[in-house]
């Protein structure tokens with residue numbers, strides 16, 4: 001009897017060890033793909049059987065990683081031929097509405113794709129579904145479809161898009177919105193007011209425009225699903241691509257786990273020409289890359305000339321990620337390439353500074369390697385990341401479209417000669433690495449945990465079940481407010497009545513006097 005129980009136990013343990021996981025990353029952008037691919041590979045290497053749906057593919061996947069590559073997703077971007085540098089001057093209000101359309105289109109493209117449809121109509125079973133949340137709420141129906149716990153991955157840490165799914169508090173008094181560049185340490189009265197109002201608009205946008213649209217998409221591709229609102233918030237776990245060492249510490253409900261930094265790999269050897277270039281840079285290297293979404297050759301000519309002039313006058317050597325074969329007026333100390341092994345360059349001891357757009361991946365990588373930054377943030381969360389680097393003392397941020405030679409030259413001089421930036425970057429790096437287990441192992445542990453406990457509903461805060469009026473105490477306010485108004489009214493009446501009585505009495509007395 002005991003033996004049978006033991007056997008059963010080990011069978012269960014074994015089956016929980018290697019899980020069947022479905023991972024869906026709908027955003028057809030390299031930076032998002034890198035995160036999805038690192039997660040899929042990391043989990044496959046830890047013994048799970050992973051099916052990964054994304055727009056790009058990995059040439060050397062681990063044995064247990066099955067890729068469903070939706071190449072056509074790339075077209076979403078091509079339909080929006082836009083110079084992303086121009087996003088810098090666009091109001092954050094416009095940015096959130098701009099993303100609405102993109103989010104719905106991306107989500108639908110994933111669901112309508114024949115390869116996705118094939119999977120949906122197969123007999124395939126999964127122990128858990130992991131979906132990237134980026135205005136892609138309809139994908140939450142995948143959890144229901146496969147009758148498996150739903151795990152949400154957030155590219156940008158604990159933001160409104162995931163906070164709503166698990167009722168994670170996000171007080172506007174000290175948590176700046178993702179799209180605003182206020183950093184909490186310095187939120188003045190006007191900034192707090194703006195943060196509050198912006199947050200309310202963003203929230204109304206979600207509840208009145210985004211969610212109804214996503215609900216329609218879900219109902220179209222998962223006919224007969226019950227209540228979308230219930231499915232949407234039936235989230236077992238949120239994996240956050242963030243960490244306090246990089247961003248600001250913010251509240252997390254118990255089913256939110258920080259795994260920021262998990263995508264950074266141990267440094268590999270550089271290609272020979274790069275290795276020689278970096279080794280021979282006695283005065284150090286400045287690495288300049290605006291990430292994978294911005295096209296460097298689209299930058300304003302004036303800005304380009306300022307950068308060329310100032311970088312050309314530095315004694316350091318420069319590696320500049322440039323998308324064309326030639327860079328006109330390229331100074332002698334600059335080497336260009338369409339692609340650089342960014343993590344390995346940052347890991348080289350001669351790398352002194354990273355000039356970056358301030359994207360979260362770049363910021364995480366530079367913090368891991370302890371390299372200070374000069375940020376030229378353009379859109380989305382980049383301004384916030386840049387501000388944080390500035391307030392944490394490992395970088396400076398400049399307005400890209402309006403930089404002047406003097407400003408750029410003096411900022412570079414400060415960053416490269418004042419040792420405090422390197423020191424602070426090293427401290428952040430140490431904080432990022434000082435964790436009980438590697439972040440991918442943490443993800444692995446929690447995924448198994450929620451599967452083990454049938455979705456782990458015990459981790460969810462009750463707030464997720466409360467209607468809006470209860471969460472914000474509108475009923476209590478109504479009762480107390482109503483009570484207050486009522487008592488004033490009654491008091492008023494009472495006074496009037498007593499005054500009346502007194503007046504009548506006085507009248508009677510005076511008429512008595514008159515008669516006498």
Ligand SMILES: *[C@@H]1O[C@H](CO)[C@@H](O)[C@H](O)[C@H]1NC(C)=O
Nearest residue numbers: 144148149230231234454455
């Ligand atoms: C919520 O998810 C759990 C598994 O995590 C599942 O058992 C349950 O049926 C789901 N509820 C709804 C309404 O989809």
